[in-house]
Amino acid sequence: MHQAGIGLPAAIFVITLMAAIAVAINLMVAQNADTFAEEINLTRAFYAAESGAGIAMNTIFPPEGYPIYDPPAECAAGPRVYTFTVDGLNQCTATVTCSPVSTGGKTYATVESVGKCGDVKRTIQVRTVF
Numbered sequence: 001m002h003q004a005g006i007g008l009p010a011a012i013f014v015i016t017l018m019a020a021i022a023v024a025i026n027l028m029v030a031q032n033a034d035t036f037a038e039e040i041n042l043t044r045a046f047y048a049a050e051s052g053a054g055i056a057m058n059t060i061f062p063p064e065g066y067p068i069y070d071p072p073a074e075c076a077a078g079p080r081v082y083t084f085t086v087d088g089l090n091q092c093t094a095t096v097t098c099s100p101v102s103t104g105g106k107t108y109a110t111v112e113s114v115g116k117c118g119d120v121k122r123t124i125q126v127r128t129v130f
Contacts, residue, residue: 038120044092045122049115052082052094053124056111060098060128075100075109092117106130 060075075098082094096113107130115122 041118041120042122044089044117045115045120046124047115048084048089048092048094048117049113049122049124051084051089052080052096052113052115053111053126055082055094056080056096056098056113057126057128060109060111060130075111089117100130 077098079095079097082096084090084092084094092115094113094115096111099110099112101108101110109128109130111126111128113124113126115124
């Protein structure tokens, strides 16, 4: 008697299908890991930019009890680069520029802070009046 079965072709098909699924899952996990690392750096860059803007605003408008600075002069001092060494922002930088503009008897300032961590950058702008 001669028997024709489908067992061997079915087993080969199932093994091939499972291998393709395993490769697809592996690629998805690798992409997820890369995306997660980039999201972490984006968040760190945002907080570096926010910290740089906060430092600039604190320089322009110092807290009570500290010497009073000349805000337009502080703003026009040129770009400043802050390198952070604290946990969470380690090896991140913030480049802060301030552009004063006088119009209608008032002086306005736009503080722009660019935070950079790794290969990603985030920018924050704060506009204020002196």
